[in-house]
Amino acid sequence: MVGTGPRGCNDFRTRYSGVRRQDLFNATPFYQAQKEILKILTGKMVVGHAIHNDFKALKYSHPACQTRDTARIPLLNQKAGMPEHQTVSLKKLAKAILDKDIQRGKRGHSSVEDAKATMELFKVVENAWEQKLSALSLSAKAMDLALNQI
Structure with missing residues (x-):
């Protein structure tokens, strides 16, 4: 999942996600990523x-x-x-x-x-x-x- 989330995150579940705190420093904001993803998903299988x-x-x-x-x-x-x-x-x-x-x-x-x-x-x-x-x-x-x- 791309983005920083709608709220702050303390547990990145790195063991499962591979995401670390430093990965989010330049991440796309959640709502922008969400908008782009939903544009792709709409009408698709x-x-x-x-x-x-x-x-x-x-x-x-x-x-x-x-x-x-x-x-x-x-x-x-x-x-x-x-x-x-x-x-x-x-x-x-x-x-x-x-x-x-x-x-x-x-x-x-x-x-x-x-x-x-x-x-x-x-x-x-x-x-x-x-x-x-x-x-x-x-x-x-x-x-x-x-x-x-x-």
């Missing part, structure tokens, strides 16, 4: 892992129909041999499905590495998942039509 955390940090709500969260795709959990409705970490999914070890650096997670792994995971199930979502959408529309005819 957004793929992420546990992406609600990123949206919360941005103080943003993205339409569910344009959001693909790899932490909430049961097909990925199946492929990884994990329970379907359990939230599995990106690190575990990447190892089980892609045979990649990520998030091993001493300076915290790499947002680029996480984004690449997330997109690779999504591509593994993209066609099947989009077909399932399309079928669910069609059956919901059929149900609405049927209920409106009663």
